[in-house]
Amino acid sequence: MKRSLTLSRAQWEQMRDYVETQAPLEACGLLGGRNGHVEVVIPIRNAENSPVRFRMEPLEQLRAFEQIESAGMELLAIFHSHPHGPAVPSPTDIAEAYYQVIQVIWCPGEGEWLAHAFWIEAGHAAEVPLWITGV
Numbered sequence: 001m002k003r004s005l006t007l008s009r010a011q012w013e014q015m016r017d018y019v020e021t022q023a024p025l026e027a028c029g030l031l032g033g034r035n036g037h038v039e040v041v042i043p044i045r046n047a048e049n050s051p052v053r054f055r056m057e058p059l060e061q062l063r064a065f066e067q068i069e070s071a072g073m074e075l076l077a078i079f080h081s082h083p084h085g086p087a088v089p090s091p092t093d094i095a096e097a098y099y100q101v102i103q104v105i106w107c108p109g110e111g112e113w114l115a116h117a118f119w120i121e122a123g124h125a126a127e128v129p130l131w132i133t134g135v
């Protein structure tokens, strides 16, 4: 699994618009693709309807996994938002990081939502590169 993520401007905006419309609740979803390059952004309903935690709606999550797999892609990342910060994974995020994939965290910055990518392993979160290319 590549420890960096590359996505297009349009994919970035798709995710940003989604987390923005879900605020003040946490929003979540999956990123599928190949070799670290995102090909699909799949928003998934937060079954917790909570401003401080998320749990992907199980059936939507299952369908998203099937969509990714049937297209021959791999699950590259899980994204979710922290409408009230912080810009890093919470202790709960670290404790509940069951999938060995990149975690993208969105939070409001100075007038604009920002995203950072992390690799979580052995109870520790390290920031990894998130590249935006093209349109």
Ligand SMILES: [Zn+2]
Pocket (backbone or CB within 6 Å): 080, 081, 082, 089, 090, 093
């Ligand atoms: Zn979180």
